[in-house]
Amino acid sequence: MAEKVVIIGSGPAGWSAAIYAARASLSPLVFEGTVKPEMIPLGQLAFTTEVENYPGFPFGNVRAFIESAVAKDRQWNLPPAPDSKKDGVPHYAVQGVELMELMKQQALNFDTRVIGDDVVDIEVSGDGFRIIAASGEPVEAHTVIVATGARANYLGLPSEEEYKNKGVSACAVCDGALPIYRGKPLAVVGAGDSAVEEASYLANLKGADKIYMIVRRDQMRASKIMQERAKNHPNIEILWNSVVDEVVGDGNLVNGLKLRSTVDDSISDLEVGGMFVAIGHTPNTSFLNGKLDTNEKGYIKWTKPFRTNTSIEGIFAAGDVADDYYRQAITSAGTGCMAALDVERYLVDKGVE
Ligand code: NDP
Secondary structure: OOEEEEEEOOOHHHHHHHHHHHHOOOOOEEEOOOOOOOOOOOOHHHHOOEOOOOOOOOOEOHHHHHHHHOOHHHHHHOOOOOOOEEOOEEOEOOEHHHHHHHHHHHHHHOOOEEEOOOEEEEEEEOOEEEEEEOOOOOEEEEEEEEOOOEEEOOOOOHHHHHOEOOOEEOOHHHHOOOOOOOOOOEEEEOOOHHHHHHHHHHHOOOOOOOEEEEOOOOOOOOOHHHHHHHHHOOOEEEEOOEEEEEEEEOOOOEEEEEEEEOOOOOEEEEOOOOEEEOOOEEEOOHHHOOOOOEOOOOOEOOOOOOOOEOOOOOEEEOHHHHOOOOOOHHHHHHHHHHHHHHHHHHHHHHOOO
């Protein structure tokens, strides 16, 4: 028998869609994904340390709650709790993996089923769809929610990989206020609107030091108004015609960058306590093989205002795979909820019991 709804993706959008679909008795089936970098179990948040901006998770003894809520056989997956105390009591924000394990647990509590496999194609089959996975049998479904997210682009340097979460990040809004960056000079790589936004965010944090923008050309791609914002900010210095050759650190944390001039190849050292990469994102859509309409940047198009419908009736999209603008965990969760409600109404209209 065909599934009522198959959800592809296991980040905030996927689990929120599952929670809502399960509570509407749609018995959702989630493809969690296994393959880096496209189909990462638990999504991009699995790469983040503390998440300070997800509503409902203030600082506190978060681990005590998580250990009581998440199934014992999945707790091995949790990172060590931060060693941060206030008045002798653990006191820290929820970590990305913890938040995602909580969302997954909430979906499982309402009888969501999960397959750890990668979807490689979706075929139209009669009134519904056939979901083809890398291994395992094809799954028939009346509706599909695509919630596969988008991955941040990185420079691709081995030293950058070594220092991810130890001074290298692709999200200043998520990570910039963490203690490892606080009060230190920092670098933002990129010259688009995102890079300016990240640099401004960091420069406006309480106690911020100098923020360097590393720009590979002699001009920026960002809109004029954003460029002016960067140029006029007293804490932001733009280093033109420069690329990062190496991230330097002491093994634990970043303490500098080796920059190369794109004009004469000369090398210089820059002392910074962190590097934020803001050189764009890539939506995880290759498994769709071009079947859904996308915008010019490859993100799935929502075809109705304030709805999660796509160009194929019965396929809905949620989260960063369809959002190149907000890209926050909370907005992804919000559109995941919307997609589940859209599916529920679609199935009622189609008379699927
Ligand atoms: P963009 O594609 O606009 O910019 C990417 C930037 O990264 C470019 O400056 C590019 O340089 C640079 N870059 C790419 N690869 C490298 C590399 N290997 N080394 C160094 N630099 C590199 O992406 P954004 O994420 O900035 O923006 C995405 C979209 O979101 C845009 O449409 C933007 O307008 C929008 N947005 C709007 C905001 C707002 O209105 N407030 C805020 C944030 C985003 P180069 O220019 O040389 O190619």
